[in-house]
Amino acid sequence: MGVGLRARPPPTPGPAESPSPRRVRQQSASAAASNASQQLVFVQLCTALWFTPYFFATDAEDTFESYGIYKSRHRFILRGPHSRLKALLEGDFILDHCRNLTVMESLRKSPKAAADGQTMAKEEVPSQGPNEETSLLSLPDDDLLSVLEYLSTPDLLSCRAVCHRLRDVALRPELWRRRSFNFGRRRPRSFDGSDCFDFGPRDLPTRSLEAAVLRVAPCASSLSMWFAAHSDALGTLAATTRCAAAELILVVGNDPARMEAAKLVIRNQAALGTLRTLNVSVDSLIAIDALADLLAEAFSTQGLTRLVVWVDRKVEWPKGSEPAPLIPASIKEVALTNVDPRFVHCVLRSHAATLQAVMLRWDCHGVAPLLAAIPGLRHLDCPVMEDLPLVAKCASLRSLNLTVKECHDEASFQAAAAFLRAATHLEELQLDGYSLSSVPVEQGLLTALASSGRDALRKLGFSFFTELDDRLEMELASALPGLPALEWLVLPRSVFRRVQAAINPGSLPRLRGLSIPEWTYEAVCAHASMHEPDVCRVLASYTHFLLVVRNRLCGEQRRCEHCAKGCHGVPWPTGEFLVGFYTHEAPGKEAVDGLSWGSPCETWMKV
Template identity: 25%
Template structure:
């Protein structure tokens, strides 16, 4: 009862805030309420409004502010609250997570209470060990993640816990509403009957829209050709966490074929993956992949605007990748790593394409000094460029090439690694090349992602000695910052 007594003032405080005219009108739960009814409620004096006479939709808006544990405490207030606190409106946006990034972890008891009573959840993150204990209680869930934040030992799906994971996914699939699924695999026998059952369970989830799979061992198993599903996936993300990138993963090819008509974003870190199922796709918007010979098949995808060529240890790009850049029409955001041999080929092909004049984001990693020279010369071919990231040695000649006459829309320049010939980040930032850059481009923001060279205590230049970019230990005048 002490908890309840402490909760009531807090509830009434929420009510007072929600009773404000602007607050009420902005509540989505009130959007369908009769206008005259809202005006009557607003017109009432706050002091005279009886807390218990508030309509359900108003109380739901108030209860939505409470943390999960206090929401359960509020059920003890009265019979009306007992039912309202389990309303779907309150739970369809709530999440339970094990990870330490974003969502607050909860103890096992509260987690079990939520899963036993809540009618639904937006996102649920479990460790593999929790699958077997909590599977019978899990309600309808939109997003299921198996501890993706850690990628550590004990967080993957193994042969020991795969059956528990299968049971959990089958239960959620039968309840309906599961749209996002993510997990990591560490399977000793990737072609076993258990693995085949796991893949079939995933493959046959009705209405699944987003799938993340991380793996260290290649999946040799595949889906039987007689298994038919309705296409629904919008995003596939297969991240290779080991040495399986060069191996063939038939299951990914089956997913691409089955969901080609609905896929919008494809992230596949595999060298050997068929792209023919995506040929001519009208939905495909974004592709992340290793250099690939079949990329020209996707030139005619009208909405493919984002491409990322993942770093590869191959010395040269396949001819098909260069041809794709040369023939590209719809690209707007391009990221690639220049190969060791013929390092200029991707940039030359892209700069000469029809897409160049519409590209607004360009991210390039290069080790050859010739690339930065070519980039400076080619900037005028990218008049729509707003964000440019270059990871490699930067020259003063390149900085002089960054000019509104060539790139009138450029507002962000991000540089990674060290400047060629400058021993210190501070002296370079205060040097004439950077000062001239800012003078010519008053709207430009410069971001130094990483600096591998002398810095701070390791440098004796006048800027480092002065400490103009040192950490502020004792902020003064109410101003606080990490670095200036």
């Protein structure tokens, strides 16, 4: 079974002299001793990390995967704390500080016991090892840090009460700069939070822990906060904390006081000097004047590389509300939703020298000339605009997400078609909400896209579809042969025969993968869909091919013949939204990214 993580090949040995028989025996004995030691290290690793916070385990049974260790042909892959991958060649030490494994478990159980040198019971941890010293305080600082980084935030804070040395080491920036914290009852928009510590219910212990983090933590990867009712204490601490974050995510309720508190938090983090990403979401908008002040503070923050502003409804801004004066360019990515065009224009003008990715929603009046003037623009996500053809002059543009579902007038539609005919340098295109309800097939956007026989477009995708209707199916099938460089194709849930017939090496010679996130063909089970004749033909037509579908199963009570047979040699994965198949080699990062518009497919099987 492929797991989607390809092992690097072992280093090629260089030329060497033929060893003598005696030397061979010595090397064999040394290798045997080394292998025995490494096996013991591996057992210790599994034992200690099984009890370690943040340790990830899969649902597979009777394999290395059941202990969170992925064993590939040449290496072990370990998901460590904070989602860091540690990977070493098979035969190396699995973890650099393997002698500290018993200390890690002892520390997790009791920081005081670990400092005093107490360990787990003999039956829990093997007594032999490269180093049997188990006193936490006997470790040098570098080794001590490697142990403490496995602790959860509450455990790390508790170490400060053990002794002076742990108090100081526990506040080293190395232990905090990869940690993220969510101060709120819900997770903000655009927040992954996979490595984030959620503080839980808003009770007294939770508030005390929040206060401790904001008072003593030296830094953090991300701080996310929800400013709503009963958040006065949080606002005061957040506005004065010395915890310098690289990312600040704020969700602000409809209250001028909350918006003022959020503005002070932004100002404080900007002064600390490490803020690079700012994400502000405003709900239930009524306090327009306060919002204008909040966004003016966000837009005037210097040193940002990414800015996200989301407002839950379109508003008319008060006259005279303008952002702060122009600041030095630094922002590379910006996403603005329901933001007044005056603010949008200010951001695009101020950061034109550094911008690489722009996402705009709502009123884009007068934006196209500013976009065309951005020399390094590579990705654009925007609705259809009447002056969109101006953006085709931007030679650096490589990726476009074009929203056409609200395009009701013919002028805007024709502007989009003109842009697609002119932007021959595009490598990726996604159409959101595209339909042919108001124009003939020969005037459609896909027809315009393929009319130049472009050699640059490598990825084409669709989203927000219910299904492909007959007219759109006809346009797509006729357009695909005009895209000879296409490598990745992301389609809606239904794929009709005419489109399937166009997917062949003759029409698409460079095609490497197909993704249909909502598709299960005519069968209820995705596994059964994989055995449909048309699917098998596509997989067999290409030397190397990848296919991603929705992971929908027939269920235990109605097992299809393919699920019952277990034809892939492994249990069908559960708990995953998507499942991918590969014909020869497991996909690398480029392939996984190429077949995803949102979250990537993480589960792969060989067919």
